[in-house]
Amino acid sequence: MKRRDFIKYGAVGLGAVSLCAPNVFAAGHNRRRVVVVGGGYGGATAARYIKLIDSSVEVILIEKNDQFISCPISNWVLVGMKRMSDISFGYQGLAARGIQVIKDEIIGIDAKAGYVQGRKGKVEYDRLIVSPGIDFRYDLIEGFDDAARKMFPHAYKAGPQTVQLQQELQALQPGGTVLMTVPDNAYRCPPGPYERASLIADYLQKNKKGSKLVILDPHQKIASKGKLFKAAWDAYYTDIIDYRTEEIIASVDAKKKTISTYEEEFKADVINFIPDQKAGKLAFDLGLIPEKKLWAPVKPLTLESTLVPGVHVIGDATDSLSSGPMPKSGFVANSMGKVAAAAVVAELSGKKAPLPSFANTCYSMVSGTEAIFITGVYKYDLAAGKNIKIKEASITSPGRSAYYGKCADDWATSIWSDMLS
Amino acid sequence: MLRVTIVFLMMSLAVGSVFASATEQGDGARLSRTCAGCHGTDGASPGKVIxxxxxxxxxxxxxxxxxxAADKRPGDVMRNLAKGYSTVEQKQITAYFMARPWVNTSHAVASTAEASLVASCKGCHGSQGEGKGSFPRIAGQxxxxLYLALMEYKQGERTSGLMKLVQKLDETTLKQMAAYYSSLN
Structure with a gap:
């Protein structure tokens, strides 16, 4: 096995060198090293499960933020059901397992030499796992300049924009109007915008008498858990929700605070614009996205990139035509993290990667207390040579219930501990 | 028809055990890892109702x-997910979880109930609620x-032999029983 010498850090990273170096040097010259870039649902899980499966593998997690902030449950924060501190976590649990956590932004790769380049320095690897998440396609909309990005928060990557939208909703006067857009396929968390709409409607009903919520959706109908959302909206929010389909936004105007389709201009007191999406910048920077494409193609058995050998791509950034018919969800990213971890550990020991096994369990709140859900089981079909959906296991809940709402809360507690503890 | 079903069941059990012993323990781990998303790593659920x-x-x-898988228990996600795994795979999954260490709940409720309250539970669930045969461990759950499960039995949504006894008990008593067993180690 090729030997790594050290983590090469420049002046900025000297602190990291003096902290990390003893560890790295003491490791001897024949440890296998996996570098994981991106500490979200996919990456944190992958890093943790490599250690759980084989603690002798050296694992380095590189993440540009100090903290993990969860997208699932961030809709709850928008309406005051949870606080930001409830969905924000440090990486100390992973560090305690012997995973080296480095704060840096990775901007390049030399796959032949086997290292990734960060802003602070470079890190060598035997195998690389990346979990790039998503970015927004602002370029599709006319007028989406910096002012517009500030004026129309997406709040679809949990963080400062989650707080901004929560504060805007809180400041809304009774009788005001909230407008939100739904992104076109493929996008992160298919039921996410509809759960958000449900929770905002519930919030307006309880706190902002006479207010309206306009939803502009490019789809012909609700794109996920449709019947269940519709039943809840018909039961609870007919006075509040104005749901419009096949609405394609062409332009925005930050000065006038308006957004426009080709036919109509919309004004509102609060505008939550969730743009169309593509794989996170990291995936493009590392050459994992084919020309003119938006998502990273991978091998279905191991989630290794079909473009760059030795690099496994997991989570929302993967191209579902290659990875399988899984939705871009946190649970699937968690599942993919485990599949990539098992594959990498096996292959580093000269063994064949085990067959993959994926699942999805996704709850959406339709009110402050009631939830609906969808599940999925996905397996590798040897004859077809790809991952397929098991139909009987991949269906929605029969209805909505407060018990499912409690399960949703448990879901979060559990999956966060499965990633970070 | 019944006989055919029994023969089929016996066959699938036999095939299952042969298969399970012939494959690496890894198959159970591989399949069971996805369960951790809701049930916690290695089934040590940190939640409250899962x-x-x-x-x-x-x-x-x-x-x-x-x-x-047979729709014989009240609906939640498991009614869907269980259908995603063959009988053999279900056995691999259960063998995997059986072999993990039990980690007591961190939400145990201190109980003031007299031991006599749960006297009739012990025959099946063991003297300390540790479970035996096909009767589950309830100590430290x-x-x-536990309260939700008891309520499902009380309301007849779930049935299992003697559990129908709880139909005579009121909700306060069931809550006390749940608290009692949650705090046992």
Whole structure:
């Protein structure tokens, strides 16, 4: 096995060198090293499960933020059901397992030499796992300049924009109007915008008498858990929700605070614009996205990139035509993290990667207390040579219930501990 | 028809055990990792209503998965997910979780109940609620989960032999029983 010498850090990273170096040097010259870039649902899980499966593998997690902030449950924060501190976590649990956590932004790769380049320095690897998440396609909309990005928060990557939208909703006067857009396929968390709409409607009903919520959706109908959302909206929010389909936004105007389709201009007191999406910048920077494409193609058995050998791509950034018919969800990213971890550990020991096994369990709140859900089981079909959906296991809940709402809360507690503890 | 079903069941059990012993223990781990998203790593559920399954009695886990797959238990996600796995895979999954360490709930509720309250539970669930045969461990399980389960038995949504006894008990008593067992180690 090729030997790594050290983590090469420049002046900025000297602190990291003096902290990390003893560890790295003491490791001897024949440890296998996996570098994981991106500490979200996919990456944190992958890093943790490599250690759980084989603690002798050296694992380095590189993440540009100090903290993990969860997208699932961030809709709850928008309406005051949870606080930001409830969905924000440090990486100390992973560090305690012997995973080296480095704060840096990775901007390049030399796959032949086997290292990734960060802003602070470079890190060598035997195998690389990346979990790039998503970015927004602002370029599709006319007028989406910096002012517009500030004026129309997406709040679809949990963080400062989650707080901004929560504060805007809180400041809304009774009788005001909230407008939100739904992104076109493929996008992160298919039921996410509809759960958000449900929770905002519930919030307006309880706190902002006479207010309206306009939803502009490019789809012909609700794109996920449709019947269940519709039943809840018909039961609870007919006075509040104005749901419009096949609405394609062409332009925005930050000065006038308006957004426009080709036919109509919309004004509102609060505008939550969730743009169309593509794989996170990291995936493009590392050459994992084919020309003119938006998502990273991978091998279905191991989630290794079909473009760059030795690099496994997991989570929302993967191209579902290659990875399988899984939705871009946190649970699937968690599942993919485990599949990539098992594959990498096996292959580093000269063994064949085990067959993959994926699942999805996704709850959406339709009110402050009631939830609906969808599940999925996905397996590798040897004859077809790809991952397929098991139909009987991949269906929605029969209805909505407060018990499912409690399960949703448990879901979060559990999956966060499965990633970070 | 019944005989055909029994023969089929016996065959699938036989095939299952042969297969399980012939494959690496890794198959159970591989399939079971996805369960951790809701049940916690190795089934040590940190939640309140999603039960701890790591270290649970194996026959009970098998029975439960089978009942979910056959729509014989009240609906939640497990009714869908169980259908995603063959009988063989279900056995691999339950064997994996049975062999994990049991981690007691962190939500145990201090109980002031007299031991006589649970005297009739011990025959099946063991003197300390540790479970035996196909009867689950209930000691150290989440109190909210235990209460929900008792309520499902009370309302007849779930049935299992002697559990119909709880139909005579009121909700306060059931809550006390749940608290009692949650705090046992």
């Amino acid at each position: 039960p701890i399954i790591g270290g649970q009695v194996e026959k009970y886990l098998q029975k439960t998965l089978g009942e979910f 989440h109190p909210d989960y």
